[in-house]
Amino acid sequence: MKAAVVQRPEVVETCEMACPAPAPGEVLVRVAYCGVCGSDVPRVWMGTAHSYPIVLGHEFSGEVVEVGDGVDAALMGQRVAGVPLVPCHECDDCAAGDFSLCKHYSFIGSRRPGAFAEYVAAPAQNVFPLPDDVSYLNGAFFEPATVALHALRLLGRLQWGCGDAAGAEEDNQPEKLQEKFVGQRFISAVGNSSPEDCESPHAYAWFAAYAGSTAAVVGSGTIGIFLAQALQAAGARVVLLGRREAPLEVAQEAGVRQVALTSGDDWITAAKEAYAPIGFDFVFDATGNAAAMPRSLELAANHGRVCMVGTPKEDMVFSPRLWEDINRKELFLTGSWMSYSAPWPGEEWPLAARLFAVGAMKVTEAMVDTVYPLAEAAEAFARFAPGSQNKASGKVLIEA
Numbered sequence: 147m148k149a150a151v152v153q154r155p156e157v158v159e160t161c162e163m164a165c166p167a168p169a170p171g172e173v174l175v176r177v178a179y180c181g182v183c184g185s186d187v188p189r190v191w192m193g194t195a196h197s198y199p200i201v202l203g204h205e206f207s208g209e210v211v212e213v214g215d216g217v218d219a220a221l222m223g224q225r226v227a228g229v230p231l232v233p234c235h236e237c238d239d240c241a242a243g244d245f246s247l248c249k250h251y252s253f254i255g256s257r258r259p260g261a262f263a264e265y266v267a268a269p270a271q272n273v274f275p276l277p278d279d280v281s282y283l284n285g286a287f288f289e290p291a292t293v294a295l296h297a298l299r300l301l302g303r304l305q306w307g308c309g310d311a312a313g314a315e316e317d318n319q320p321e322k323l324q325e326k327f328v329g330q331r332f333i334s335a336v337g338n339s340s341p342e343d344c345e346s347p348h349a350y351a352w353f354a355a356y357a358g359s360t361a362a363v364v365g366s367g368t369i370g371i372f373l374a375q376a377l378q379a380a381g382a383r384v385v386l387l388g389r390r391e392a393p394l395e396v397a398q399e400a401g402v403r404q405v406a407l408t409s410g411d412d413w414i415t416a417a418k419e420a421y422a423p424i425g426f427d428f429v430f431d432a433t434g435n436a437a438a439m440p441r442s443l444e445l446a447a448n449h450g451r452v453c454m455v456g457t458p459k460e461d462m463v464f465s466p467r468l469w470e471d472i473n474r475k476e477l478f479l480t481g482s483w484m485s486y487s488a489p490w491p492g493e494e495w496p497l498a499a500r501l502f503a504v505g506a507m508k509v510t511e512a513m514v515d516t517v518y519p520l521a522e523a524a525e526a527f528a529r530f531a532p533g534s535q536n537k538a539s540g541k542v543l544i545e546a
């Protein structure tokens with residue numbers, strides 16, 4: 147098969163290599179699309195890959211074409227999205243459903259061969275069925291979409307105080323659920339008529355936590371757009387904030403109703419005045435920008451919930467006054483890592499499937515910069531090279 151191999155830092159070559167054989171418990175997926183993630187960039191250009199040579203690629207979709215021993219043959223021909231984390235499923239973190247926090251993990255496309263290839267082998271539990279009406283191209287966006295939903299899950303659960311298992315069970319009581327489906331907005335978003343219809347009521351309880359709230363998403367990349375789409379579907383009044391006009395237009399085309407620029411002297415005051423005079427109930431940072439991240443705190447209301455989804459590459463400076471905001475406003479500040487919860491692979495995945503199937507989350511043409519054939523993988527990665535004159539403005543994908 148053909149695969150894009152990172153031979154050593156800065157060198158990507160599309161080569162012929164042996165097609166992987168699915169081990170017992172694994173499936174072989176014929177890759178349709180695989181997106182280039184921000185996390186792949188340093189693995190190519192800064193020498194941070196787990197090992198070289200390596201086949202990267204973890205945001206993928208495709209079809210199951212072979213099953214290993216012990217795998218249900220019914221999976222053959224199944225259209226799937228890749229679930230890249232391979233946690234140990236045995237440690238205390240995994241037992242608690244915190245798979246993202248597992249320290250004994252493998253990862254498709256960073257610790258084991260990934261999907262910038264015609265075929266990728268994966269444990270059978272590392273593929274997620276795509277609904278019939280979700281395209282392969284959209285399927286390649288499931289992983290980043292679940293990253294956005296994981297952040298919503300964290301803050302939504304915080305809002306309802308359902309951080310522990312006992313609390314979670316209590317949250318599933320019908321009266322409690324009823325009370326949580328504020329305004330029934332979520333239900334109309336996903337086409338349910340009552341909480342009892344939901345396949346995973348608890349998942350929807352945290353999702354419903356956003357109904358009627360105000361939310362700010364800072365950062366207008368793929369994850370920022372997904373956060374805004376999902377928050378809108380959950381019934382929040384969301385504004386997506388970004389540095390440049392073009393990506394905000396892309397977001398609007400993708401259905402995000404309210405957008406605002408983070409330029410100008412006092413964009414924070416302006417955003418609050420326009421969308422949330424007492425500050426936002428929820429703030430999500432999806433910039434990973436060290437200058438922007440601390441300012442998220444300024445957007446939050448008293449007792450606001452702030453979630454850092456992006457990861458910074460530089461030192462971050464908080465003025466004492468800004469840090470004092472955490473105290474004075476009694477903010478809840480959390481980070482979010484990957485996209486997994488119990489039951490494996492987590493509530494984020496069926497919810498993403500549902501939201502894509504009903505069109506509440508979607509990928510528009512403008513969100514895709516370029517789809518490169520596998521033979522041109524080196525060109526695709528060159529878009530992210532330090533000093534590239536042709537930086538990507540949207541998702542770059544490779545079609546196998």
Ligand SMILES: [Zn+2]
Nearest residue numbers: 183184185204
């Ligand atoms: Zn990624």
Ligand SMILES: [Zn+2]
Nearest residue numbers: 234237240248
């Ligand atoms: Zn584990």
